Amino acid sequence: MNANTLANDDTDTLLTVTADPVRLRLPVGSAMLVYSGEVWITQEGMLDDVVLAPGKRFDVRSNRLIVVSAVRGSARVYAASRIDIAACIDSDLLAFLRRRGRRLRTEYFTRVVQSTKERALSLLSAVFVSVRKASMPATQRYF
Secondary structure (H helix, E strand, O other): OOOOOOOOOOOOEEEEEOOOOEEEOOOOOOEEEEEEOOEEEEEOOOOOOEEEOOOOEEEOOOOOOEEEEEOOOOEEEEEEOHHHHHOOOOOOHHHHHHHHHHHHHHHHHHHHHHHHHHHHHHHHHHHHHHHHHHHOOOOOOOO
16 A cells, blocks of 8 residues: 555544645545544635544545645555445444444454354364265175
């Protein structure tokens, strides 16, 4: 991934920004949440710039270029995907991360259960074939 742009996909990214501006293109519906430090955000077409403190959120409402820089020192910004931010109605970063963690755990356990079911069915099928072959008379086993 290019340090100055993010692809228009549904990935989450934790960025470290300094006073040097970082150029981003984020999909409409995603959001930026400040993890630490303060950031200055401007987006093409917006009348006003935005300064965000830790825990605050900037919703992306346009696919135009976004420029982000730290107000002083460095700052950490979490670029959240549309999928993850859709369920988050407040600007609390901690609440957002908790919801995202629950969603990821649910997806993981769903995949584990599905994989386990598939393996169990495969094993049962193999056992059934073996038992069937073993129960056939010797003259039918080789035909």
